[in-house]
Amino acid sequence: MxxxxxxxxxxxxxxxxxxxxxxxxxxxxxxxxxxxxxxxxxxxxxxxxxxxxxxxxxxxxxxxxxxxxxxxxxxxxxxxxxxxxxxxxxxxNLIDPTAIISPTATIGEGVIVTPYSTINSNVTIGDNVLVQSYVRVGHDIKAESHCVISANTAIGGATIVGEGAFIGMGAAIKEELHIGEYAIVGMGAVVYKDVAAHAVVIGNPARETKGNRAGKVFQ
Amino acid sequence: MxxxxxxxxxxxxxxxxxxxxxxxxxxxxxxxxxxxxxxxxxxxxxxxxxxxxxxxxxxxxxxxxxxxxxxxxxxxxxxxxxxxxxxxxxxxNLIDPTAIISPTATIGEGVIVTPYSTINSNVTIGDNVLVQSYVRVGHDIKAESHCVISANTAIGGATIVGEGAFIGMGAAIKEELHIGEYAIVGMGAVVYKDVAAHAVVIGNPARETKGNRAGKVFQ
Amino acid sequence: MxxxxxxxxxxxxxxxxxxxxxxxxxxxxxxxxxxxxxxxxxxxxxxxxxxxxxxxxxxxxxxxxxxxxxxxxxxxxxxxxxxxxxxxxxxxNLIDPTAIISPTATIGEGVIVTPYSTINSNVTIGDNVLVQSYVRVGHDIKAESHCVISANTAIGGATIVGEGAFIGMGAAIKEELHIGEYAIVGMGAVVYKDVAAHAVVIGNPARETKGNRAGKVFQ
CATH class of the missing domain: 3.40.50.20 (Rossmann fold)
Known part of the structure; x- marks a missing residue:
């Protein structure tokens, strides 16, 4: 080699x-x-x-x-x-040695998982996805390409995180939801309902905000 | 054997x-x-x-x-x-090899602790309890039988989680509280006060909701 | 020796x-x-x-x-x-064997880091600081002396946690903020803006409360 x-x-x-x-x-x-x-x-x-x-x-x-x-x-x-x-x-792929990946999870290319995260059974991670620390990616979740899942978030089973969606630090997302592509789930948001593509949601419970017209996470 | x-x-x-x-x-x-x-x-x-x-x-x-x-x-x-x-x-008991259990914690039977959780000093865990990942079960907590503590929750010292109570993902519960039996603390709830038996609380700060009459977590 | x-x-x-x-x-x-x-x-x-x-x-x-x-x-x-x-x-210093400290982080004396926390690149930790479990101390953060960072909090890069500030369990703090000295960020608070010295903030989004005149965390 x-x-x-x-x-x-x-x-x-x-x-x-x-x-x-x-x-x-x-x-x-x-x-x-x-x-x-x-x-x-x-x-x-x-x-x-x-x-x-x-x-x-x-x-x-x-x-x-x-x-x-x-x-x-x-x-x-x-x-x-x-x-x-x-x-x-x-x-x-860059998977920290402390990350725990289920034998039945499927992971694309260019995926980064930082320390202490866990990817559970039958999860599908696309390409170029970033999963930060202390995240439990629950069973059957699909995290599509280019999405970012920040530290300390909890995502319920079978939820779909669409292409390029950004999940902020400390967010919690119910099971079986769909987070649309390039949506932004703000830091600490508590999400009970689907989030539309390109929408930005914040708060507990999470509600859509029009405050971020640029659709950028970091401004 | x-x-x-x-x-x-x-x-x-x-x-x-x-x-x-x-x-x-x-x-x-x-x-x-x-x-x-x-x-x-x-x-x-x-x-x-x-x-x-x-x-x-x-x-x-x-x-x-x-x-x-x-x-x-x-x-x-x-x-x-x-x-x-x-x-x-x-x-x-099924305690993940990465879970950290204080030598002074007492744990019943049928207890499951998933990766990276920590059970601190003088904690008492009943029977048939599930503690999910990234949970710090603070000193002197009593987690009574059949309760469920979801991922990424933080529970302050000496709080009592009653029989069959369900603590949702990402919740935070103050020290020295009493969560009543079969109560449901919703995902992301921030709990400053005792929660009555069978009550359902959500939000930050957590307030009781009457929206879940069935008393079921997963509907 | x-x-x-x-x-x-x-x-x-x-x-x-x-x-x-x-x-x-x-x-x-x-x-x-x-x-x-x-x-x-x-x-x-x-x-x-x-x-x-x-x-x-x-x-x-x-x-x-x-x-x-x-x-x-x-x-x-x-x-x-x-x-x-x-x-x-x-x-x-008492750094749990499971804590991950970047080679470029600087740490003072009397610092305690409990299990599974991570201290990222170019972080500066003062003296007598307590970092609890499941905390990602993001790049370039300054955690000044005598501050307390509770379990399951997420703090964005380059934020300054002032001397003696207390960050409650499960809080989330945006990047590049300044948390003033002896400020209290309540449990589960979601902080988008600077917090003044000695102020107490709670909620999502975090707002100042006058309810804690004593400036004590544990009362």
Whole structure:
């Protein structure tokens, strides 16, 4: 096997967290001989003590590099994912050694699971999904591609988290619901009903708010 | 010692989660030579790749089987517990290897603790209690028989969770309160005051709702 | 190296939890040959099966003892910390073996981290801070001295938790906020805005309440 390198695409806050997890994995599995950052911002040359590359710099190294996307804004996250794929690179999964994955769960590519989360039976995780810490992804949940599930959220069984949906920290979502694509479930929201695509809900009980017209999580 | 088998009584969603935990325990402790499902529903013969038995099928095997109840509806959970006992079988505890139990905690029979929960000093857990993941059961809490404590809840020290009470995902309950028997604390509820027996409370702060006359958690 | 003893200063509820964690650490690291309680209450001579000392009893043993403060009320917690320092003793950190600390986090003295919490990249933790379980302390957070972060809280990146602030169980706090010194963020509060020093906020969204004039967490 050729020596492998990990590219963390974006050199930002989340990238540092992912870098730390990659170190934890590497200590156990020795998966990568080097871990680097990649970013579209040409002003960044070093980050968190590591080199920062442009994707173009890595042309020709498609068989010795694998990627994860370190961005918490679903739309941007998807764009970067496509950029990586279009450049002929492949994505890998970064599952913290403490995460517990059911033998019957199905997980796509480019999926990141940070410490202490649990993915239960018959769950389906799409591509380029981020599951943060202390999340119990209940039985039969579908977490579709590019969605983000933040720390300390609880999601009941068989709920569908649509493509690019963002679930904020500490939210609770009832079983058997549908969270529409690119919807935003605000921090601490308690969701009893389906959420429409692109809608933003906050509060306990969660209600739709029109306050976020841009549809961006981080503004 | 005779070879032991584990019976997971009900072949449903929670049963699968429990099955996965039993596998995790078995990998470390080799406690059971077989893990099966048991259910009152006569139409079920196989579930999650395993055989499903009726309790009557297992007559005469009382000394080689032990049970847990995999049902999240407290009243049903209690009925199944009594059915198992009346048939002369005994219940066992299923504590995930990652759960942390204080040396001074007291735990009954038929208790299930899923990954990453912590049971603190001088806690008393009754029989047939389910403690889901990411729950800190604070010092001196009494969690009485047949109660269910869902994932990501936080319960302050010395609170009493009455028989068959159901604490929803992501709830927070102040210290030194009394949650009455068969009460339901809704998902994400923030509880500052005692909750009467059979009452249903939701919201932040939690208030009683009359919306659930059936007293069932899952409808 | 001289044999070391751990002093847990207060012999109360939290002290028992800390004692259990000290046992867990000792099992792996054999750090202390004895673990004792210390308390200002002269009526306490034994607690949780261990001896309880007054600080004056330990005079002359400054080089063989190290301390943590087991008190959840920030103002009291600070006073005890100063009492220990003034008596010439030093404080130690008690980090549960399951806690995950980023290599780039900076941690003061007398810091307690209970099971399963994670301290992320470039976090700064002051002195005498308590971080309870299932807390993700996001990147770049500053948790200043004597603050208390309760179980199951989620705090967004780069937020500052001021000196002696108390974050209640299950709270969620947005990124890049400032929680003022000795502020109280109530259990389950969902905080979108800065919180003034000494203010008390509760609810979802969190709003200031005047109900707690004493500024005490536990009354």
């Amino acid at each position: 050729k020596d492998m390198r990990l590219g963390i695409f974006c050199a930002g806050n989340l990238g540092r967290e992912i870098y730390d997890i990659a170190l934890r994995i590497n200590e156990i599995e020795h998966r990568w001989q080097e871990i680097v950052f990649v970013d579209n911002d040409e002003t960044k040359s070093e980050y968190y003590g590591q080199k920062v590359y442009r994707l173009a710099d890595l042309e020709g190294r498609q068989d010795e590099m694998e990627f994860v996307v370190a961005n918490g804004e679903p739309q941007t996250k998807k764009e970067i994912y496509l950029q990586i794929k279009q450049a002929g690179f492949h994505l890998t | 005779k070879d032991m088998r584990l019976g997971i009584f009900c072949a449903g969603n929670l049963g699968r989660e429990i099955y996965d935990i039993a596998l995790r325990i078995n990998e470390i402790e080799h406690r059971w030579q077989e893990i099966v499902f048991v259910d009152n529903d006569e139409t079920k013969s196989e579930y999650y790749g395993q055989k499903v038995y009726r309790l009557a099928d297992l007559e005469g095997r009382q000394d080689e089987m032990e049970f847990v109840v995999a049902n999240g509806e407290p009243q049903t959970k209690k009925e199944i517990y009594l059915q198992i006992k009346q048939a002369g079988f005994h219940l066992t | 001289k044999d070391m003893r751990l002093g847990i200063f207060c012999a109360g509820n939290l002290g028992r939890e800390i004692y259990d964690i000290a046992l867990r650490i000792n099992e792996i690291e054999h750090r202390w040959q004895e673990i004792v309680f210390v308390d200002n209450d002269e009526t306490k001579s034994e607690y949780y099966g261990q001896k309880v000392y007054r600080l004056a009893d330990l005079e002359g043993r400054q080089d063989e003892m190290e301390f943590v403060v087991a008190n959840g009320e920030p103002q009291t917690k600070k006073e005890i910390y100063l009492q220990i320092k003034q008596a010439g003793f030093h404080l130690t």
